[in-house]
Amino acid sequence: MTSQAVRIVIATKPVDFRKGHDGLAALAERELGLDPHSGIIVVFRAKRGDRIKVLLLALMPRGCPHRPSHG
Numbered sequence: 001m002t003s004q005a006v007r008i009v010i011a012t013k014p015v016d017f018r019k020g021h022d023g024l025a026a027l028a029e030r031e032l033g034l035d036p037h038s039g040i041i042v043v044f045r046a047k048r049g050d051r052i053k054v055l056l057l058a059l060m061p062r063g064c065p066h067r068p069s070h071g
Helices: 021-032
Strands: 008-010 041-045 052-056
Touching (some): 021 052
Parallel strands (some): 008 041
């Protein structure tokens, strides 16, 4: 079995948890300079500091939509 390292980034600034996955992905790209297709795990914390959200920036080829279509 081959072991792969996973990069985890912890965002230090609290975020508005009303943001959905797309909003958090855009924030990670814009504010943290992360590639949205990098396979990095990003941990965000709520403004009150009592909750976290974990976002996986999926390894997807460029040009693929962020979400699979469910039709």
